[in-house]
Amino acid sequence: MxxxxxxxxxxxxxxxxxxxxxxxxxxxxxxxxxxxxxxxxxxxxxxxxxxxxxxxxxxxxxxxxxxxxxxxxxxxxxxxIGHVNPRHPLRSPLTVTEVVLTGITGTIETPMRWVPTAEQVRKARSLIAGVGLSSLGDAIWPTLSQGERGRTLIARALVADxxxxxxxxxxxxxxxxxxxxxxxxxxxxxxxxxxxxxxxxxxxxxxxxxxxxxxxxxxxxxxxxxxxxxxxxTTETITRAFEYPIAVARENGRWSARAVRDPHAATPAPSLVAR
Structure with missing residues (x-):
């Protein structure tokens, strides 16, 4: 097992x-x-x-x-343990590569007097390419979109294996x-x-x-x-957990959830996701 x-x-x-x-x-x-x-x-x-x-x-x-x-x-x-948190509290203008390298030190900022090895930099850049950001390795954190930040944080979480x-x-x-x-x-x-x-x-x-x-x-x-x-x-489990009638569906490997419509209601129930 x-x-x-x-x-x-x-x-x-x-x-x-x-x-x-x-x-x-x-x-x-x-x-x-x-x-x-x-x-x-x-x-x-x-x-x-x-x-x-x-x-x-x-x-x-x-x-x-x-x-x-x-x-x-x-x-x-x-x-x-790799941790991806979209509320990553970085304030400094680190580059994407530098942010990923902080996954090795387990810090938010680059530690003073810490210098990554050539192999660590190579690995960071490989992961950056792997998440589709190869052209942004030298872009600085404040200029990134939220989506680019999210993928950067995935690379950061993976750099320490x-x-x-x-x-x-x-x-x-x-x-x-x-x-x-x-x-x-x-x-x-x-x-x-x-x-x-x-x-x-x-x-x-x-x-x-x-x-x-x-x-x-x-x-x-x-x-x-x-x-x-x-x-x-499933519809049964999600309805029970959220204490609201929710119909769950899966199509092409992806899930969706909507409120179950009440046929006796004057207006249809609103669209709903699991919140």
Missing amino acids: TSSVLELRDVTFRREGTRILHGIDLTVRAGEHWALLGPNGAGKSTVLGFCGALTHPTSGTVDVLGRRLGRVELQALRRD PRLLLLDEPTTGLDVAAREQLLETVDALAHTAPDLASILVTHHLEELPESTTHALVLSHGEVVRAGRVEDVV
Whole structure:
């Protein structure tokens, strides 16, 4: 059986006495690509915090890349985890190549007195080309579009050869063309990095990459359903999680969601995506 890169067992989490998560179980194996779905407040960000070794559970166990949270030096563990966050807080005018290289140091800015090797620069430029930005290696961060930034951050996340890739709403702020370009980049990872495991958080079913293999649906801090994506992302499960009648469809590998129309209503129900 393929080795697991992430295991959550009976995980609970409380913040200031309020239960955020209760009894979460999740196993992610090498080469699997998971979607993390659920309404606002369901606990998705907290689960992603466990996956990224940023948050400790109140009870239960979290093993990331074979190392248990609470028994391992977190900074060292995080270097083996790639993280794509569209709210990347960079303020300096670094070039695309320099931004990608900060994935090696695990920093936002380029560390003082740190000089990358020629091999590291070569690898960064190869990844930049791989995400379709070969002509922008010397472009500076403030001049990039949101879509170009998103693809730069994917290259940054991959430069340190992570075993686990976390994508936190990576299509936030993108127009349709930029969204599709980014999803194509994510889909390509299934071929260019076949052993890489990933977890993608989104509020919109149409933003699930075609390469998604599994899904975890949360509601009120509990698992509604988890497993193969075709078994989990269904009308029944999404309706239950979002507590609203939502019809789910899949065509050519991509998902969509709409409100179920009430034939007795005076006006049709509005179009809806999973938010």
